[in-house]
Amino acid sequence: MTENPFFAASPLVYELPPYAEIREEHYLPAYERGMAEQLAEIAAITDDRALPTFENTLVALERSGGLLRRVDAVFRNQSSSDTTDLLDEVEAKVSPLLAAHHDAIHLDQRLFARIEGLYGDRAALGLDPESLRLLERRYTAFVRSGARLGAAEQARLRELNAELAALGTTFQQNVNAATRSAALVVDTAEELAGLSEGAIAAAAENARVLGHEGRYVLSLKSPSNQPELAQLADRSVRERLLAASLARAGEDNGPLAIRMTELRAERAVLLGFPSHAAYVVADETAGTVEAVSGLLARLVEPAVANARREAAELLKVAAADGIEELAAHDWAYYSEKVRQSSYQVDAAALRPYFELERVLRDGVFFAAKLAYGLEFTERPDLTAHHPDARVFEVFEEDGTALGLFIGDFHARASKRGGAWMDELVGQSGLTGRRPVVLNNLNVPRPAPGEPALLSWDEVRTLFHEFGHALHGLFSDVRYPLFAGTAVPRDFVEFPSQVNEMWMVRPEVLANYARHHATGEPLPVELVERMTAAEGFGEGFRTVEYLAATLLDWAWHTLPQGHRVEDAEEFEARALAEAGIAVPAIPPRYRTSYFQHIFSSGYSAGYYAYIWSEVLDADTVRWFETNGQPVRDSGELFRRELLARGFGRDPLESFRAVVGRAPETAPLLERRGLG
């Protein structure tokens, strides 16, 4: 057997993971050895007879865990981007082990004693600002993980963390299974009227594969939105499709959600907070439950009013089809009709102007050159995690190499839905590493020989995810803990949202939006109509999002000991009490398939998107009105904010760019909530 490639640092440029050598059987042994190695490294710190110093304790801790970090970075992306049954098994095995490993470090009394001692002396240590911050952040992380609790409480904490890790994995697997099994089956092609011929043929093929020969099957898409709802002309088919989507995993995951929120409330109290939400936001930029509740409450009423106005518009069109009351399964369908009739926007007519390669090079990369002076060179000689994935080397204006960017743009059965950024190698001055970052999207693969044409939303996603990539690439910190996107959850979406502005910036749009066959530029009036049509859907989008946010909030502000009997009932009451219960607009995620908050680390954190958007809208306005050349604005934004990562208080970084504290007016204006 050949040596496990994770056991040593990668010999490749930028320490790009040696993908050509990695086999799926390497992950588990690498995880096991990685955890053992880090515990040995920590034992070496605590066994050191010399007096604790910043160097022999904090810096040594930063240097520890190299193998674990290498395998975890590769595995996290692989298990999302190109999973297999074996990787799913590894994930189920590893997640409780990682939770226990986290506890083993953070509840290590000898290690905490050294950190606590140094923290007490911090003013006298003569540390530079980033080093002082490292000490403070580590101390806080230990306290928040229970380092100051007594032995009995710590034992209970370990139990809670272990059970929560296992339940989170089960929740996720239930959602995956329910999404696969809850397909809609119809008998005739007529029932699918409205879908394209290609989509109907695909539904027939899907039926054949799933053992329904001669019928048609629409499989559920994994995010909550089912795109066929915008096209299916048969109302009862729409109703059945939406019902299948909304009922996903309800029976299995309702009780899990109840159990998980009870355990989280108990853990919060153990750690000195009245609720899980209070515990979470104490370490975010928001700070308090009241700050978050205040912003959400301010948005609810105007958003609901907008949605009701939109509903009235939709009903006018739906009335022609004999519909008297607009239902949830009508919304997307009649929105598309209104978009076409009132705004003369046909989403399909835009696609030929958005060819993937062109959007990437002449749009996304071009904007990065305009604002930051970057240059990109494709490196086909370097192997990434999948044959679809492409590697680019990124250079500064003066030719200095900055890092690697990997783009994996196409959908496949082994990839989860959505789009995301991952970091394979984090930048650090301490370790001398430069960043290797990665974007995953789910653009359908075109037929052989055809160009990949993007939708308006897919173009936006490409710019958005690249914003995260820039945050990783521009990182210029000393300690790995602070690199790039390692900022609070309610801040991390801000730089990526800001990067979306380039999509419609005239000089960028003119450079990339050209007809793939004729080279003709996208007509300006088409863009204007599309932007106007987007404004029309703002009421729906905001309500759908706020409903999910307020649902997350309701579950996680529950006090310890509050007994929820039925998850669905709780959900209905929570939405009604928050004033966000618009019958024709279900929350973007219902409890039973709300993976963000039950299986992927966004519990009491779904508010983060709109919280970040306050900063985003304010910064976009700053870019547009500050009177500086765009290259100068870009440089300032990069140097003072993107490069800083979490190496200083993120709101301080914001002020260093914009010159004052954030304001909400630009967001309210953008979302039509003023």
Ligand SMILES: [Zn+2]
């Ligand atoms: Zn994002």
